[in-house]
Amino acid sequence: MNAQQKVSFENTSIAFSSKSDAALRKMHWLFCIMNLPWLVNLGTNFLKVALKLSLPVKPLIKCTIFELFCGGESIEQCREKSLELNKYGIGTILDYSVEGTENEEDFECTANEILNTVEKAGIEPKNPFVVFKLSGIGSNLLLNQIQLGESLDDHQIQAWERIKIRVNNICEAAFQKEVRVLIDAEETWIQQPIDQLAYDMMRRYNSNQPIVFNTFQMYLKETYQKLQHAFSDASGNNYKLGVKMVRGAYMEKERERAQAIGYPDPIQVDKESCDADFNKGLEFCIEHLSCISLFCGSHNEYSSWYLTELMEKYEIRPDDPRVFFSQLYGMSDNISFNLSNAGYNVSKYLPYGPVSEVIPYLFRRAEENTAIAGQSSREYILIKKELARRNAFAQGS
Numbered sequence: 123m124n125a126q127q128k129v130s131f132e133n134t135s136i137a138f139s140s141k142s143d144a145a146l147r148k149m150h151w152l153f154c155i156m157n158l159p160w161l162v163n164l165g166t167n168f169l170k171v172a173l174k175l176s177l178p179v180k181p182l183i184k185c186t187i188f189e190l191f192c193g194g195e196s197i198e199q200c201r202e203k204s205l206e207l208n209k210y211g212i213g214t215i216l217d218y219s220v221e222g223t224e225n226e227e228d229f230e231c232t233a234n235e236i237l238n239t240v241e242k243a244g245i246e247p248k249n250p251f252v253v254f255k256l257s258g259i260g261s262n263l264l265l266n267q268i269q270l271g272e273s274l275d276d277h278q279i280q281a282w283e284r285i286k287i288r289v290n291n292i293c294e295a296a297f298q299k300e301v302r303v304l305i306d307a308e309e310t311w312i313q314q315p316i317d318q319l320a321y322d323m324m325r326r327y328n329s330n331q332p333i334v335f336n337t338f339q340m341y342l343k344e345t346y347q348k349l350q351h352a353f354s355d356a357s358g359n360n361y362k363l364g365v366k367m368v369r370g371a372y373m374e375k376e377r378e379r380a381q382a383i384g385y386p387d388p389i390q391v392d393k394e395s396c397d398a399d400f401n402k403g404l405e406f407c408i409e410h411l412s413c414i415s416l417f418c419g420s421h422n423e424y425s426s427w428y429l430t431e432l433m434e435k436y437e438i439r440p441d442d443p444r445v446f447f448s449q450l451y452g453m454s455d456n457i458s459f460n461l462s463n464a465g466y467n468v469s470k471y472l473p474y475g476p477v478s479e480v481i482p483y484l485f486r487r488a489e490e491n492t493a494i495a496g497q498s499s500r501e502y503i504l505i506k507k508e509l510a511r512r513n514a515f516a517q518g519s
Contacts, residue, residue: 129430129464131423134508136463137456140206143512150509152190153502156491166485173478180477183484191452191487192219192480193472197242200474203451208248211462213469215251215304215448216242220479224261226284233259233288237295244299250446251335251417251469252296253304256316260285265312289319290326293334297327304366304417307337310376310388321355328361332415332444335364340400341373342388349403357413366417367403369396401428408432408445415444419471421454426461440465452487456504 131137138146156162172179193200197216204214216239220232236254243249256265264281267274274282289305296303305320307313320336327333336352338345349365356363373389380387390396404425407416418429426447432438433445446467449458462468473483491499 129427129460129466131427131456131460133460134456134504134511137459137504138508139459140210140455146505146509146512149190150502150505152186153491153499153505156488157499157502159492162488162492166488169481173481183481184477187484187488188477188480191450191473191484193451193474195474195476197238197474200472203472204246204249207451207470207472210459211468212458213248213250213467214246215253215469215471216249217253217471217473218258218475219473219483220258220475221482223258224263226281229259229261229284229288233292236292240292240295240299240301240303243296243301249301251302251304251448252292253306253471254292255306255308256285256289256319257308257312259288262312265315269312269314286319289323293323293327297333300331300333302333302335302364302417304335304364305337306366307339307368307370309372309379310342311379321352324356324361324364325359328356328364330362332362332364335366335415335417337366337368337419338403339368339370339372340403341370341390341396342376343390343395344388346399346403346406349406353406353410353414357410363414364417365407365414366419367400367407368419369400369422397422397425400425404429405432408436408438411436411438411442411444417446417448419448421449421457423457426457430461430464430466441467443467450487453491453501 141149155165169179169183193203193214193216200214200216204216207214218232218235218239223229223232232254236252236259239252243252261281264274264278264285267278268282293303303323305316305323308316317336320334323334324336338349338352340346352363352365376389377387390399400420400422401424404416404418407414408429418426420426429445429447430440433440433442438445446469447457447461448469448471449455450471451473458468458470473480491501
């Protein structure tokens, strides 16, 4: 039996097995709203204004899109949803999703919160990864200056040293507790120092097993070659390469900046090129699994299925600890739950943080799930299908 027969992403009974009828109806209502682009735009603009004016809208946000896409406001509040995922064989990646700070006090607070997620993951076997963005623990402006090779004053040099200390503290704690760390990719104009620190940490902590993972955004033209170079460095320096592979998250910003400043667009020419490099990257990792551990962060059904095919082709067990699949909480349950049900390693990103601080994250999720070119979102279609299945079953019984 081949992998395509074993895993069907159309099985909504498995996909929504953790959801009660009431919870599924609420999801249906929320995704129905998100399928109206004009309403999403109106709602997000209203909420932005309401929050600036300190209007009492947080309870509304908390019981709707926050509940749908987040675990809670604190690590402790994430426990219920984490345990629910664990019952279905799905791990949890606690993701402190506070964004947009630019001061040292906030950077220290965020670094300490990430250390708390490491501590939590160290005692929870179903929490195999933690994740952080370097821009959450250090200045974007400083990272850009470093990438440009600009001279730093004493204050900036000290700030860069503090960033390196924070990163090392996180990775060292993860190493001691055997928890894997995902370092997120960011915009190309700050990515080089992020890569530098990621590979420094890999050389330090990945000699025996993959602890530190760098992120490869395959929507960039250069990333497949970058993956090959990273593998060469890892194999040449005797450490395990941790690869988190994603398509990418900053396409509009990247293209706008390239056009404004006048340098070549770094984004793939079309979606087909991105898909081709992503799938080629999956095969490269599977071919070199003796040196590489792969974390496939994808909501693309074909790529997820293709990875199961590659694993079967290269005789890699579904539960091989060197290969993980992952999706965001509240999205692509048809991928996550069906893969887990077939025995594959799956973890869900479970964002958390104060409601007012995770608003940018929530707005992005809402925009991703709006209808495109007159077609309903995939989430909405699948939820509607499962509700129809349950109604038919209830009437038949």
